[in-house]
Amino acid sequence: MFLSQLTLTDGTRAVAARTDGAAHLVPGATSTRDLALAAIAAGRGLAAEVAARGRGDAVDLAEALDQGRLLVPLDHDDPAHLHLTGTGLTHLGSASTRDAMHQSAVETLTDSMKMFRMGLEGGKPDQGRIGAQPEWFYKGNGHAAVAPGAPLTSPGFALDAGEEPEIAGLYIIAPDGRPFRLGFALANEFSDHVTERGNYLWLAHSKLRVASFGPELRVGELPADLCGTSRLVRDGAVIWEKPFLSGEANMSHSLANLEHHHFKYDLFRRPGDVHVHFFGTATLSFADGITTRDGDSFQIECPDFGLPLVNPLTQCPADATPVAVAAL
Template identity: 65%
Template sequence: MLLSQFSRVDGTPQIVARDGPEAYEVKTDLSLYALAMECIEMGQGLRDRIASLGMGVAVDLDALYAKRRLLPPVTHPDPAHLHLTGTGLTHLGSASTRADMHKKTTGDETDSMKMFRMGVEGGKPANGTAGVQPEWFYKGNGTVLTFPGAPLVSPDFAEDGGEEPEIAGIYLIAPDGTPVRLGWALANEFSDHVMERRNYLYLAHSKLRPAALGPELLIGDLPDHIEGTSRVYRDGTVLFEKPFLSGEANMSHSFANLEHHHFKYPLFRQPGDLHIHMFGTATLSFADGVQTRDGDIFEIEATPFGLPLRNQLAFTPLGKPEPCTEIRSL
């Protein structure tokens, strides 16, 4: 089942569900966040709860997308309690791109390659034990979550704005502190690869950018093998197009291991918080020499996730001096 939300005329979210090509309003006034909290309290799954509520009128998701009325499939009523985070070097093939960016003149193995090899050797532990921890990064809170179809805004001090086609897990923390996975969605993790290439210690800076979440939430199990396509359009034509693979069959870590190493911190198990955790990629247009420009359109699609994720880049040209932030004394 795929779940989505659109903005009603009064601005409140309406949940939409579909199991095939036809989409229907779910008979509820609740947001998906509120409905999920209700499901946790009732001990009922999302699919069963939606079935009990019933379906209303049919919905044209493509038309709503064109009108920019589609919302992320789930949001938090308080953006400060939504966490955008991710892991890197998790996909087979991802190390070569990163290693090229951080190549050492001595020819020694890069730290990125060492981290990747650690994941290959210990990222899928058996018997429910914890494996090697992955690279982890923070992107921001709900204030930087970009809606499907909305611009991805690169700050004026950025050196680049590049797409990263990923799968994200969406989690709600139950009242007892247990992370509950609501489902999976496409994501554009959107980073500053020029800054990252300058020095890998700038990775944390390069990730402090907006991120976009796909229009539809896949509930239930994620396929082990996922094939998708990442595109960059410029002036109406395809500038870049490349397939990407995801799912555990194409990863050096298991999802269980990646989830453990995020939620092992009590900080990320605060009741009521919402987490969007992105699981990495091996495909970047930047790695193929693409320099994005203001107005380029990113498109990420993969069959299990329904509608593609599209966002236009809003990028301030380089050369503008970085403003100095003014601090006021109290």
């Protein structure tokens, strides 16, 4: 089952479900978050909650996407209660890309490679055990969540504006503080790779950018072996294209281990909050020497996730004026 959020032609919000190629509205649902909370209260899964509500009117998701009416598939009424976070160096092959960015003549083993090896050796522990801690980063809150089809805006101080095609886990915290995973979505974990390359301690700065995910939320478990395509389109022509792999068969960490090391913090188990956690990638156009430009289009697709995730790039002009803080 796939879920999506959209604005109807009359301006109201709705949730759509797709199970057999045809999508229909979910009666009584205006947000995926409320639908999930209702499922938790009823003691049943998300798919069962949707089934219990019956089928509403048919909806054309491709048309809604073309018209700019599809939203991210999970959000929060208060954007401050949606957390965008992620983990890096989680995929087989991801270390070589990062290592090439950070390697120097005097280093024989970078911190990036050390972190990756920790994941290889202890990222998939036996059931019931805690594995190696992954790299973790913060991207922002719901104000940084960009709808499918909407522009990914790069700030004027950025040195790069590059895509990161990956899978994100979508979660909600129950009233009793338990995290529940609703499912997974395609994601573009938009980053500044030139800033990161300058010094790996600037990773935190490089990740404080907007991101997009969706258009559809895949309910249920993640297939172990996923293959999608990431491409960059400029002036109507594809200038770069490459497959990307995900799923646990292509990862150095298990999903359970990554989830534990995020939700072990009380801060991330606040009732009602929503979390979008990016699981990482090993495929970047930046690694192939591509420099993006204003107006480029990022296109990420995978047959297992329904509609493709497409976002144009908007680059803000550089501004050398420092931010002034006023004293009260």
